[in-house]
Amino acid sequence: MPQSNLTLSVSQLNEYIHSLLGLDPLLKNLSIRGEISNFKRHSSGHLYFSLKDSGAVIRCVMFRQNAYSLRFAPYDGQQVVLSGYVSLYERDGNVQIYCETMRPDGIGALYQQYERNKARFLAEGLFDEPHKKPLPTEIHRIGVVTSETGAVIRDIIKVSHRRNPAVDILLCPCKVQGDDAAASIVRGIEKLNQTNVDVLIVGRGGGSLEDLWAFNEEQVVRAVYASKKPVVSAVGHETDVTLCDFAADVRAATPSHAAELIVPDRSEARQELDELKAELTNAALREMQDRQDELSALIRRLSPVLLLKKMDERLENIRNIETSLTKKALLSIEQRKEALKMLSVNLEAVNPERVLRRGYAMAFAEKRLVTGISQVKMGQNLSVRVSDGTIYTNVLGTEDNYGDEKTDL
DSSP: OOOOOOOOOHHHHHHHHHHHHHHOHHHHSEEEEEEEEEEEEOTTSOEEEEEEOSSOEEEEEEOHHHHTTOSSOOOTTOEEEEEEEEEEETTTTEEEEEEEEEEETTOHHHHHHHHHHHHHHHHHTTTOGGGOOOOOSSOSEEEEEEOSSSHHHHHHHHHHHHHOTTSEEEEEEOOOSSTTHHHHHHHHHHHHTTSOOSEEEEEEOOOOTTTTGGGGSHHHHHHHHHOSSOEEEEESSTTOOOHHHHHSSEEOSSHHHHHHHHSOOHHHHHHHHHHHHHHHHHHHHHHHHHHHHHHHHHHHHTOHHHHHHHHHHHHHHHHHHHHHHHHHHHHHHHHHHHHHHHHHHHHHHTOHHHHHHTTOOEEEETTEEOOSGGGOOTTOEEEEEETTEEEEEEOOOEEOTTSOEEOOO
16 A cells, blocks of 8 residues: 655644535535533533434534524433534544534424414514503512412512512412413413503423423413513523513513512612712702802902992982982973063063053953944943053944944944
C-alpha cells in the first residue's frame, strides 16, 4: 500500500473532516430519533445534550435562537425527534448534531393538530389584540380555575397573600388532564363569570404536550375568548405555550407569575406612597422657603428709613398736586369773573331802565305793553312808564308814522 508523504497537523485534519461532512447531502439535513441524556441549559440560552439509543450516543447542541421556539421543556430520558445537520467541532474533534428543531417522539400528529387549530383560531380573530381586556386596577377577588389538589392553587394563594392578604381567592376546582378535562375547565370559567370576581386565572402545572392538551381544546379556547371577566392564562412552565395562552387577555409564565401580575404588592404601594409624600413635603418646604424669601425682601423694602423716604416722596407729590390745583382754581375764578363782567355789560346795554333814562317811555294798556296804535281805543286809560315813575292818561287820538290822524278808534 503506497504511503503518503503528506503530514497534517491536527487542526488541518479536523478542518478536512469538517469540510467532508459538509459535502454529504444526507448529513446536511436529517432527522434523527433518540433519547435525551446529559441535558444542560446554559445561561446563554444554548442547549447541550446527548442523543442515544440502545447501541450508540452522539453529542448535540441547540443554539439559543432555535431553543426559544420550543413548545416544551426537554428533559433526560425523553424520547425526541430532532432535525438539523452533522458537523465536526474542530477544536475538540467531536462530531455532533447541530439541532434546529425538536419535538417529543410519538406526538407528531398531536402537534400537527395543534398547529392547524392555532392557524384556524388566528384566522377567526380569537387571538386578536383589540379583543383583549385590560386587567383591573383594583383587585378584591380572584377566581381560579384549576385542580384543587395541585401545587398551582397553593402557589397562587401563597403569592397573593404575601403581596396583599386582603385579596380573596375563589377556587372553582376542575380536572386539568384527561378526556373530560376540557369540559370541566369550561364549566369553571362559565361559573366564575357569574360571580363577583374581578379576574380569572386559568392554569395548571407543567407537562408534556399530551398532558397540557385540554388547554388546546377548541371549547376551552372559545370559553376563554368569550369570558366577560379578564382571563390570565397560567398553563405549565415558561416554555409551555398552549392555545389558551393566545386567547387569554394576559399570559403568565407560571401560576405564581399570574398572581404577581394581578395582585398589587402592598409594600410597593406603600413605598410609592412614601415617595409621593416625601415629594409633596419637599415641594411644600420649597414653596415655604420661596415665600419666606419674598417676605424678607418685602420687609427690607419696608424698613423705617425707606418707609419715611417713601412717605416724604408721597407728601411732596401731594403738595405739588395741591399747588397745581390751587393755581388752576384761581385761574378758573378769574376767568369766571371776566365772563361775569362781560355779561353785566351786555345786560346793562339792553336794560330798559337805561333806555327810559334817555327820554323814552313805555305805554301799558290794561297792564299790556303797547307796541302799536292798533292796540288802543279812543278814551282808553293808559299808564306811561318813564325813568322816574308812571304817568296815567287816556287816548284822545292817534297818528301813524305817515302823519295820518285817526280819531274814530
